[in-house]
Amino acid sequence: MTETATTGAQQSFQLKGATVPMTSLELLYFDSDSFEATLRDKIRQAPGFFRDVPLVISLEKYQGAANELDFFQMIGICRRHSIHVVGVRGGDDDHNRLARNASLALIPAGAVRERPAPEPDDKIVTEDVQTPASTPQAASPVAARIVTQPVRSGQQVYAPEGDLVILAPVQAGAEVLAAGNIHVYGPLRGRALAGVHGLETARVFCQSLEAELVSIAGHYKISEDLQDQGWKSAVQIQLRDNLLVVTPLDKA
Amino acid sequence: MAKIIVVTSGKGGVGKTTTSASISTGLARRGHKTVVIDFDVGLRNLDLIMNCERRVVYDFVNVIQGEATLNQALIRDKRVDTLYILPASQTREKEALTQEGVEKVITELSKTFDYIVCDSPAGIEHGALMALYYADEAIVVTNPEVSSVRDSDRILGILQSKSRRSELGLEPVREHLLLTRYNPARVERGEMLSVADVEEILAIPLLGVIPESQIVLNASNQGLPVILEDESDAGQAYEDAVARLLGEEREHRFLTGQKKGFFSRMFKG
Ligand SMILES: Nc1ncnc2c1ncn2[C@@H]1O[C@H](COP(=O)(O)OP(=O)(O)OP(=O)(O)O)[C@@H](O)[C@H]1O
């Protein structure tokens, strides 16, 4: 069976082109302690955002020495925080050789659509990394994920591709994440992270804003910064000029 | 087939054991053959509240490990003869409650009992998960304060995702909110959440409200499930909760602070 893949027997797989949104980490220099400290800090700000994401290390702005570029350590640190380093982008031949040794994919720099960084000196920038497609296919629309039960404290609901629609409360201590928009037809008391792969046009809609945190494409506001606008009322939240803007739904 | 009811909360010290003792006594007093199981391995105190600590020979873990039969370990209550207690072990590790072991015991009890009440330990770890896994119904014991409500919410999520019913895709565990240690005066002063607040947040049906009462402490010190204190507010509130659990409609009482006199109570002031 295994050798006859080309001669009529059922193939065990097919290759398809895919565009996978990824997060890239723009490395300036590498020092394991400060790398981990920065990573931990980013995760603390938006825990759900980074969980199990594929990460590309971008070397275009790398200023350190080649012999300090310890990919094995980087992979290990990321692993500890449930982040998966899948490849590197940019860098010179030495860098690429080191990356190959660590079994990382080399992603051509041209295949990337740049996005503005959330904050000027942020080292982690969210953007779309387009992997080269061998047989490009039109992206078909992704149906929203619909949840009818309350999302309780300690629970997490994730829509990795499209929108997330919740017809119940999202409780304090719960977390909802979506690649697209998040709609909560009930009070939003927990954390909502829309556009987790970097979609800056994503929005969050809810019937009562009581959230612990709202994030769109990595730009976030915590509860105390949300209270002076639309608190405990029906609102939508969107990103304008890198700022989260809350507007009442009845004025939308 | 017995109905399996877990009494759970997440947060410690909110009144699970007090509730397990009273609910099981209440069910048994109405003629239902009932067993109450103490899942709090290492910290057993259900037997103290049920006043049978001096009659414990074998325990739940002994049965799981095949060192005793169920009949040897079950203790028959002296006051209500349709009530049995399966005590926890005070000396074993929590991990002694294996899933297969618990299943074996529950399956066997199911054959002869009408109700199995499981007194869960606090937390969301192994013991608590074992106590809720086989549940058909859950009494979520909550105090009117933010941290207790949060933990109850957490337990409700676990009931939805980690119970046997959820894993097998059966009809979900039936959830009941039991608000205990309710102090209307403190609620009125804004020091505690109100019934409405807690119901609004947790969004599950209210089984009952048990007032904070010195009588509960006195009763448990005497080894008496407080439901047997028929004259007390707390005892009556537990009796109401048992009635509702069995499908009766009863109005909620003891929700307001001022002590009502005999006449105003008679004429529903
Ligand atoms: N309605 C009440 N009024 C006054 N005191 C109460 C009430 N309910 C429970 N208590 C007291 O609160 C304490 C804790 O109760 P209990 O042991 O039933 O809680 P628990 O949830 O089982 O605790 P644990 O998590 O440790 O198992 C006890 O001293 C009990 O007498």
Ligand SMILES: [Mg+2]
């Ligand atoms: Mg207890």
